[in-house]
Amino acid sequence: MKNKGSTICKKRSTVIRKFLPGYETNQTLPKLPAINSFFLVNLYLLPKNELIMLLDDVYKTIDGPAQGLYKEKGSKFLAFAWPVQSEEEIKNYITELKTEYYDARHHCYAWQIGLDGTNHRANDDGEPSGTAGKPIHGQIRSFELTHILIVVVRYFGGTKLGTSGLIHAYKTAAADAINQAAIVEKTLDGQIDFKFPYKAMNDVMRVIKEEAPDIICQNFDLTCAMTLSIRQSKMELLLSRLEKIDHLIMD
DSSP states (O other), rough: OOTEEEEEEEEEOOOOEEOTTTOBBSSOOOBBOOOOHHHHHHHTTHHHHHHHHHHHHHEEEEEEOEEEEETTTTTTEEEEEEOOSSSHHHHHHHHHHHHTTTTSSEEEEEEESSSSSSSSEEETSSSSTTTHHHHHHHHHTTTTSEEEEEEEEEEESSSOOOOHHHHHHHHHHHHHHHHHHOOEEEEEEEEEEEEEEEEEEEEHHHHHHHOOOEEEEEEESEEEEEEEEHHHHHHHHHHHHHTTTTOOOOO
């Protein structure tokens, strides 16, 4: 048991696993690469509803900022990609980039967040409709990514590229930025905050040991307080077990 009056917090961590090539899902069973027989056998032994839940909170994105470049007939297309979690974060990146590259003619972009593919946007920023933002977003979809922003900054070289030329340029620049990054697999996590008396400590720690959430913060004072993080597909079970502990109060 921790000493009374101590507080321990850590930065929230996210489970990250390298992307497995060929990974995709459908409404029946997932198609998986031959990783190893132990992993596959244990995965297929899961009940179908649990298997779908397990896959529903997993997504692919890039592991950090990346840059790409494409040149055509004197024009330069500088591509910048970031992993993102919110529209506010996206707005900040775009604003910063427009400030830094204030002399560029176009700052075209596309982004996607969330797991169902419906929350996305593409912007041509003055280029002919459909020649910039859409090709950029097409690369995000082609690589099956989400929680990502890609901005392509164009410096005009004096020669018009035409519709097909612009589409190819923005598509290629965006793809190059993605290829410069490592694609990773992450889980969508949620947090739980609760308080409990010292006499409930053993019950709480038993649940934590068996369900294996991340302990984000713990405070042992007159009463105990914890913040836990766990992937969404396991959240319901963790909550139900904690709620059964006497005198435990959810925040």
